[in-house]
Amino acid sequence: xxxxxxxxxxxxxxxxxxxxxxxxxxxxxxxxxxxxxxxxxxxxxxxxxxxxxxxxxxxxxxxxxxxxxxxxxxxxxxxxxxxxxxxxxxxxxxxxxxxxxxxxxxxxxxxxxxxxxxxxxxxxxxxxxxxxxxxxxxxxxxxxxxxxxx
Numbered sequence: 001x002x003x004x005x006x007x008x009x010x011x012x013x014x015x016x017x018x019x020x021x022x023x024x025x026x027x028x029x030x031x032x033x034x035x036x037x038x039x040x041x042x043x044x045x046x047x048x049x050x051x052x053x054x055x056x057x058x059x060x061x062x063x064x065x066x067x068x069x070x071x072x073x074x075x076x077x078x079x080x081x082x083x084x085x086x087x088x089x090x091x092x093x094x095x096x097x098x099x100x101x102x103x104x105x106x107x108x109x110x111x112x113x114x115x116x117x118x119x120x121x122x123x124x125x126x127x128x129x130x131x132x133x134x135x136x137x138x139x140x141x142x143x144x145x146x147x148x149x150x
Contacts, residue, residue: 014138014139015130015138015139015141016134016138016139016140016141017140017141017143018131018140018141018142018143019143020045021043021044021045022128022141022142022143023063024128024141028066028126028127028128028141028143029063029064029066029126030043030063030064030066030094030100030126030143031045031061031062031063031064032044032045032061032062032064032096032098033045033047033059033060033061033062034059034060034061034062035050035052035053035055035057035059036055036057036058036059036060037050037053037055038050038052038053038055040052040053040097041062041064041096041097041098042098043064043098043099043100045061047059062096064094064096064098065094065095065096066125066126067094067095067123067124067125067126067148068092068093068094068095068100068123068124068125068126068145069092069093069121069122069123069124070090070091070092070093070104070119070120070121070122070124070145071090071091071092071093071099071120072090072091072120073088073089073090073091073104073112073116073119073120074088074089074090075087075088075109075110075112075113076088076089076109086109086110086113087103087109088103088104088107088109088112088119089101089102089103089104090102090103090104090119090124090145092124092145102143102144102145103142103144103145104119104124104144104145104146104147105127105129105144105145105146106146106147107119107146107147122147123147123148123149124145124146124147124148125145125146125147125148126143126144126145127143127144127145127146128141128142128143128144129141129142129144130142
């Protein structure tokens with residue numbers, strides 16, 4: 001009976017994060033792992049060794065900050081068919097020392113291209129947006145960053 005209920009739940013469309021490091025509950029956030037030997041934090045969930053100190057674990061899963069700063073960005077003018085351009089992709093530095101590649105939303109790509117100094121160091125916050133549907137009807141949710149007040 002329990003197997004039948006879980007099979008039905010698995011077949012019902014829902015929301016699926018685009019990457020394993022992106023969690024939707026309790027609120028959208030990124031996760032990483034922390035080396036127990038030196039405290040270095042990495043953006044992944046399956047790490048065999050620490051690239052800072054060489055320790056082989058254990059590694060503890062940690063929730064990463066939802067706020068960061070833009071390190072570098074690029075305005076994309078050409079992409080795959082069906083992808084609206086221009087858009088902004090960026091490397092965002094999080095306080096834990098992790099850098100994340102993501103798109104920036106709620107910004108004017110052409111304005112940033114004209115005035116790049118507005119983007120470098122810009123405070124941003126993580127947001128979750130549905131970007132597609134998979135073949136089973138699940139909404140695929142991606143993380144992106146938007147400008148924040150802090």
